[in-house]
Amino acid sequence: MTVRVAPGAAGTAASRARAEHAQEQQDRELELLRQHAANWRNGLVGLVGLITGAGLIKGRESIVGIVPGGQVAVGTLLLAAVVAGVAGTLLSLRAAYGFPRSREVDATWRDVRRNQHARARAAARDLRAAVVLAVVTLALLVGAVAVTWYAPRAPLAFVEVTDDDGVVTCGTLQGAGDGAVVLAVHGAERRISVQDVGALRLRSDCPP
Amino acid sequence: MSHGPEPYAVGNDPRWNERAAQSATVDLDPDEDDPMAIIVTGPCPRCTHESAHVEPLLLYSNLQDRLRSPGSDVLRLALEKAAGVSRRREVEVICACGTPHPSTPQGARGCGASWVLDVSWGAP
Incomplete structure (x- = not known):
């Protein structure tokens, strides 16, 4: 050094x-x-x-x-x-x-x-x-x-139906007519009479 | 009749500079390539007791100061070496001997003397 x-x-x-x-x-x-x-x-x-x-x-x-x-x-x-x-x-x-x-x-x-x-x-x-x-x-x-x-919002593509007994059904809308609403729930068709519908709303997804 | 250590007194004397330049041991820590401190050891030219002094070249105080870390100036050091650059620093050494001196203020060490050394390193 x-x-x-x-x-x-x-x-x-x-x-x-x-x-x-x-x-x-x-x-x-x-x-x-x-x-x-x-x-x-x-x-x-x-x-x-x-x-x-x-x-x-x-x-x-x-x-x-x-x-x-x-x-x-x-x-x-x-x-x-x-x-x-x-x-x-x-x-x-x-x-x-x-x-x-x-x-x-x-x-x-x-x-x-x-x-x-x-x-x-x-x-x-x-x-x-x-x-x-x-x-x-x-x-x-x-x-x-x-x-x-x-972030963009997901489209509201699902329908949630609550009947008069409080039962909730959620799925994609297949059609409506003959006094009923038809939903596809997990691949299966469900018909709900219009007279039984208590509430209906659109959702971006269904709960599991 | 022997007399004890000198009483504490802050002061300096050019003769002490010359005496200390002959007797002091001066090192660079960790090395002369990128030193962080100059270490001066040797007898105090006034009281003759052994003393050690560290002159910092780099301190970490707060993040606003420009910090130099070892290795960060590799290019600068290489260029300085190639150019034969020498570096120099005046060091004022304050006596820090462990011998008690009369009239030493609370918290102070040594006899109060200070002396100045001109330290250089690198290419002459």
């Missing part, structure tokens, strides 16, 4: 203050990074909660009537958002608190210094990844909402 050392310029109060500040920054490097990570962790936990609370619980009602491809897209986007949000939260937790593991005691002072800096570098890397995942999570959530709002 070709390191050359010579006497430097005379020190001043300003150069001394800068040197002390650099030492303080160095001593607090890991602590400051972990404070940043803890704040990001709080934000990510809130974001994941928003997704699971609003997206997953209400999601099933919101996607009824959307074409099947749109439903799959919404489900996939929400799942990806949860995965990204949880991954980002875990990374921010690791950046904030580290991860318990056994490690050899540093043998030299140089090792102390190097491992201290390595921990700060690892925390910075985790924090950057957590920030990226937070943005990705938000983008996926916005995408899921956009598909819910703007």
Whole structure:
């Protein structure tokens, strides 16, 4: 290693203050990074909660009537958002608190210094990844909402008939005449007398 | 009659720079290709007790600062090596010996002295 050392310029109060500040920054490097990570962790936990609370619980009602491809897209986007949000939260937790593991005691002072800096570098890397995942999570959530709002609706091709006894029959309309409505239900024809019809409505699909 | 350690006093002296340039051991951590810190060890030119100082060249503080990670500047380092570029830094070393000195303020270490070294590495 070709390191050359010579006497430097005379020190001043300003150069001394800068040197002390650099030492303080160095001593607090890991602590400051972990404070940043803890704040990001709080934000990510809130974001994941928003997704699971609003997206997953209400999601099933919101996607009824959307074409099947749109439903799959919404489900996939929400799942990806949860995965990204949880991954980002875990990374921010690791950046904030580290991860318990056994490690050899540093043998030299140089090792102390190097491992201290390595921990700060690892925390910075985790924090950057957590920030990226937070943005990705938000983008996926916005995408899921956009598909819910703007995806084409499935045509209302099914008829649901409720008779006076409350029995519900759902199928595709084959015809109507001779005082009856004819539906195809799972391939079989069902005739329902018009006089027995209590309620009739159109649906985009029939319940299983 | 022997006298104990000097009392703590913040100060610098150009003669200390010259004395320390002769006696200090200076290393780059992890290596001179992409150093993250300059490590200076050796006797304090004022109190003569052994002291160690780490001058950071790179710190991770927050994401708004431009961060350099090992290996990210491979192309820049290769070009600098090919061009025979040398790098230089003035390091103000603050005594951090473990010997107690009279009148040392709370939380402080060493005798209070500081000295400046001109450290360079790479192609001469």
